[in-house]
Amino acid sequence: MLAIEVERLRKQFKVQKNREGLKGALLDLFKREYTEVTAVKDISFRIPQGEICGYIGENGAGKSTTIKMLTGILVPTSGKILVNGYVPYKDRETFVQGIGVVFGQRSQLWWDIGVIESFRLLRKVYRVDERDFKRRLDELVETLQLGDLLNRPVRKLSLGQRMRCELVAALLHNPSILFLDEPTIGLDIVVKTEIREFLKRLNREHGTTILLTTHDLQDIEALCSRVIMLDDGNIIYDGSLEELKSRWSKGREVQFQFSDPVSLQALSALTAGQGVRWTKENEMTAKVWIPREMNVSDVLSRVVGAMEISDIKIFETNTDEIVREIYRTGGSEKTAEAENGEALPAMAGADSRD
């Protein structure tokens, strides 16, 4: 069954135009001018139950607007949404009973009272049975190690502690879909890892469908089986992370450290006909770029057989690189064209050397 079904979803905002200067301000007073901004442009996607889906895109790409429509906060301009079998904005009060929402930048919790008091209140709001609540809370507190935090007021918690409490608050009513808007923003690496592990476990053990937006692609790599990439209100990629990588990564680079000085011509001669490109770093070091579809070992065997080598490093393009490149060129279609012209310089910073 589908957890989320979205068809030709569109959201337009009217934005006030502020005219310049005093005269403009006076004119605005009497006759406002508006411009229509389309934040989400007829997007369609389906997410089956139990999937962890990453929703990525630059700031202002329309991620949060989509999430807000999916959670029933905003009413779409046009299009069809079905989440958990409900139209979010229509049956809002029944619908939200089945979803959990965490906004990384905003708190669900009462600021001045102990965390546990917030949880108790949410239990009432979501009409969770006392026994279920206890069991669920114990489980969450144990997995997220919150034991000694429960009685502290939220304002005295660190961001990492608060974030873990937010997760508990969003999950107390055992929702089948969890929406996370930048859940790891501003957190240190330890807490990030903890939260990722927790989400994975949640998905595995309870089958919770998770949709998260993030700017941290490591979240995506650690969690998501599927990525939806948004740019300027349009979906520019929807598929697995693996495919994203293989489709847009531009090959690998191998760096050789030779024992003796080498020349580019000599190296190019070695690999003639393989379609690889050599660049020289210094007297004894050179890099070779190998296209994706080619075997690294084919190139290696030719070089190793002919030269004395002291060290080899292989660079894989990492997701950050790929995504940055896609953002920069503004979409998948254009990336293919860009490839020929500027593939090599973009590779220079790639360094996932393990």
Added chain:
Amino acid sequence: MKIGYTLSLFREYLANYIKTKMTYRADFWVEVVSDLMFSAMNLVFIFVVFQHTPSLGDWSQAEVVFVYGYFMIPYGIFGAFVNLWNFSERYIVKGEMDRVLTRPAGSLSQVLLENVDPPSLIGSLVGLGIMGAAWARLGLPLDWYDPLVLIVMVAGSVLIYMGIYIALAAISFYSDAPTGIVPLMFNIQNYGRYPIQIYNKGIRFLLTWVLPFAFVGVYPAAFFLERHHHLLMAWLTPVMGAIFAAIGLAVWNHGVKRYRGAGS
């Protein structure tokens, strides 16, 4: 069913309110004292006016004080349960409405519950006391139905206030910064607690039919005053209350659909 649920939430929110206030006890008392000072100032104003003139229109000092005492009762209740003064800033500009809308309870009830302000009720008690004292001074008879009528009248007055201010808060859903309206409204509302007969026709019409603040003061209070008894206007109070509460709710419900969130 739904009302029972909201009432049970009310208890929870109130408990949280109390727990919060326990941590800021000084704040609580400052609020109570400043509320009372505000009312005392208004009362002093009435006394000062009557030192210069024996009557306003044909209203005596005790009668004006009686009306003011009545006004304090619905006003205190309204202040305790409809505390929307910073709604636009907190819920629209800062986007806290997002959170409210992701919870399975009515959006308006949540906003009202999150902002309950029980100390305001002390004002109602003081108002009741003032009304009682004026009652005795005017030597009015106390019929068996008077307390019941008072409850109905107060309920009507509270609903009028609620309706107007909820509609006003809901304007933030439509316009970006309606900051000027609330102070204006606050000024107009203050006219309602003095005998309406002392104003000119235009203001009388405004206070009766457009922004019916006169129903939170002089009209319902006059029910109990023998000299100014006007049955029709008094019994219009609950009717106007129902109408304006309905308008307020409608504006809110329509406005929530236009909510657009804040930030990214």
